[in-house]
Amino acid sequence: MKNDLPVSLAGLSGPAGFLRSSEPLSLSPVPAPATSLLEEAADLLVVHLDFAAALDRCERGCESLASDPDCESSAEVKCSLCIVGIQALAEMNRWREVLSWVLQYYQVPERLPPKILELCILLYSTVKEPHVMLEVDSYWLRDLTNQSLPSYGTLMELHLLHVLLPLGQFVEAEELVQGCDAFNKEQQLEALRTINERRCQWVQQEETQSVPEEQPATAREKLLGSVSRKLLTILTVLRRALGSMSSHFCSSPYKKTLLAALIVCLVVVRLDPAAPTSLPFLYRLVQLCHQAWVAVFSPLYRPPVQD
Known part of the structure; x- marks a missing residue:
């Protein structure tokens, strides 16, 4: 499955790209252990591809900066460490842990640096799990301090394109665009046009997916209807046949035939109906006639007894 494959963020452009060992670190003076x-x-991430060791160094570096979290230079190093750690987790197919791993160093979503938030949005969009970032983005975007950041408009656009629209939340997207001061009039119109296009695509996909589901149901209904009609026809023919047989058996010629056969039988075997020795034979004959009658007419149809 697509979500079970290692996720690489090396191709993501923009300020959220991870640091490479060959790139100089333009940082203000910070504690030497964190920088090293x-x-x-x-270096472990890019050159040696030792992702577990790279993650371990990132965690140790973030812990070493915990004593001075408000220092600007420390915040930059901490952000860079988290970016490298996110890449290491993604390479080890542990992308599900990324958000919780980052929040353990920033405590609340509102304090996430824009670079890290952007990277998380792109990561969970890549693995088709945008709902993970829905609540985090909402908290971050509603924060008044974050709304004054230069990157606020970019993150708003990422949240719109990679979270709200893939989840089909078009009404929320329209409200967000209309109430966003970071977008000018032209940008708002462009965003609303994009929302309408994605809504149309969403509706078309739902209609396309619903058609194959209706066709098997219609086929089953047709099959059941055909079977029911055939069964009804068979039962009707059987009822008519049994009715004809009943009429035939209960008719006077048939009764006369049975009586004649009985008389012939008595003459041939020379039985006296009044003699005690003939009673077992007659009793057995009556039983056979009764069994034949039951086998023919029970339980589907039993004609009324005629005197």
Whole structure:
């Protein structure tokens, strides 16, 4: 399945790209252990492809910066460490842990750096799990401090294209665009046009998927209707046949024939109906006639007894 394959974020462009070992680190003075761990993690990730070791260096680096979280230079190093850690988790097919792993260092979604939030949106969109970022994005976008950031409009657009629209939340997308001050009039019109196009595509896909589901149901109904009609026809013919047989058996000629056969039988075997020795034979003959009668007319049809 697509979600069980290792996810590589190396092709993602933009400010959220991870650090490479060959790129110089333009950072302000920070604690030496954190900087060295960042360089070592980037080297393990890109050159040695040792993702577990790279993740370990990132975690150790973030823990070393916990004593001074508000320092600007420390925040930059921490963000870079998290970006490398996200890439390492994705390469090890542990992308489901990315969001919880990042939040353990930033506690709340509102404090996530724009670079990390962008990377998470693209990651979960790539693995077709955009719903994971729905609540996190909402918290981040509603924060007043984040709304003043230069990258707010970019993240708003990413949230719109990679989270809301794939989930079919078109009404929420329209409300978000109309109430967004980061978009100018032209950008709002373009975003609303994109929403309408995606809504039409969504409706067409639902209609296309519903047609194959209706066809088997119609075929089953036709088959059941055909079987029912055939069964009804067979039962009607059988009822008519049994009725004809009943009329034939109960008719006077048939009774006369049975009486004549009985008389002939008595004459041939020379039995006296009044003699005690003939009673077992007559009793057995009556039983055979009764069994034949029951076998023919029971339980489907039993004609009324005629005197």
